[in-house]
Amino acid sequence: MASPERPRHTPPTGPALTCLVTGATGYVGGRLVPELLAAGHRVRVMTRSPERLRDHPWAGDVEVVRADAGDPDAVARACAGVDVAYYLIHALGAGPGFEKTDRHSAHVMAGAVRDAGVGRLVHLGGLEPGNEELSPHLRSRAEVAAILLGSGVPTVVLRAAVVLGSGSASFEMLRYLTERLPVMVTPRWVHSRIQPIAIRDVLRYLVACARLPADVHRRFDIGGPDVMHYAEMMQRYARVAELPRRRILPVPIVTPSLSSHWIGLITPVPAGIARPLVESLRNTVVCSEHDIATYVPDPPEGLLGFDDAVRLAVQRVRDSAVSTRWASASVPGAPSDPMPTDPDWAGGSLYVDERVRVADAPAEAVWRVIEGIGGERGWYSWPLAWEVRGWLDRAVGGVGLRRGRRDPDQLYVGDALDFWRVEERRPGRLLRLRAEMRLPGLAWLEFHVEHDPGSGGSTLCQRATFAPRGLSGHLYWWAVAAFHGFVFGGMLRGIARAAERRARATAEETPAA
Known part of the structure; x- marks a missing residue:
């Protein structure tokens, strides 16, 4: 953790920056764009499918570039004239070859930002335990982080565990399992320690990283104030959602493969996404430092705790999403609200x-x-x-x-x-x-x-x-x-x-x- 006597820096302010957001049709990217606009930046988004952005209220306020992350020429065009590039692409759910796809896309981006003279590269990756065998999902995230840090461009990699917010694949898996199963037989991973973080705090860090000093080039662990195991996450979710206490029966012989098929049967989360997430849950994903606070101080009220983050994700969806989806009477007002590009299996059952x-x-x-x-x-x-x-x-x-x-x-x-x-x-x-x-x-x-x-x-x-x-x-x-x-x-x-x-x-x- 950061020592208290170290000086704390406020991210410098200045003229508007041109920010490139890759993965804008994804969970984090779709929520980051309006936050960057609100901070006064110019935003360019890179996506293979620009038509998926047309329902966003901010679609008319950004420059849209059609590009595949694996196409060097297209990515180079997207990076031209950019001050800050956000790399939020991950091939989760792309099948057995996702590690190769991740590796290639990261090399393409590293070369593009270096050749374009981009001033800052920001990546959201995964927390990695230092002394455990990594799951393929976390191993790929670590490899991507290393490639980007070796780009020659000042780079910040924010490493997070489970992101709490409606639409996050990890959160949706937690939501569906808890809501649909009052009694569940689970593998040993329910006792792995996890430090989740609210999407609100993830976005606050991402926005602030645009103005970090040029000499900041490193990984930062980011997590909320609560460290718990997955079984406790399910019980606390149930309490916030006003559900009876869940009965959880761990069974050591249940493999990740069986778990992912079981999750695919019980929940609408696709098995191709569930499997790498389940395999990652066997790892301990807890922050080893909080150095990010040296540059981006915690808010006066502190980081958002697990219960409050779940309450925002669950109650906002249940109390306001109906009017948003039915009548388009409003636009999502918080990072935890549903977005037009959220996967159709997100948001809980309706x-x-x-x-x-x-x-x-x-x-x-x-x-x-x-x-x-x-x-x-x-x-x-x-x-x-x-x-x-x-x-x-x-x-x-x-x-x-x-x-x-x-x-x-x-x-x-x-x-x-x-x-x-x-x-x-x-x-x-x-x-x-x-x-x-x-x-x-x-x-x-x-x-x-x-x-x-x-x-x-x-x-x-x-x-x-x-x-x-x-x-x-x-x-x-x-x-x-x-x-x-x-x-x-x-x-x-x-x-x-x-x-x-x-x-x-x-x-x-x-x-x-």
């Missing part, structure tokens, strides 16, 4: 039942029916099923259907509506309800109305979304899924028919011109 129907009625007639739903009018499908669901909710201490609604015709954000709560209302277009019945998870019901110029009527989209909590949440969804056609399908048809009847009645009451 079950969706979506149905669309064209109604032979104007949008305003459909909206009036939607805004008047619930209470005395009911839910336009299988009334007995709704009554039974209300009785069951009351039997377990929930609110049931007894609350009704405040006004028979109008709703406002925050209104109670039977066992729902109005979460979002855009008059004439959108109504989103959040469930307040007792559930093993979080649920929303959304109605969206659009005028259909082709038919002269309107299009009604109805979406039910459920974020399960623990294994019981998954079992609940699949137990009731068979009834969705009756409940949700009937509700969509009932709303459309009621709107059509209302439209016909209005037309009959209107005197001919």
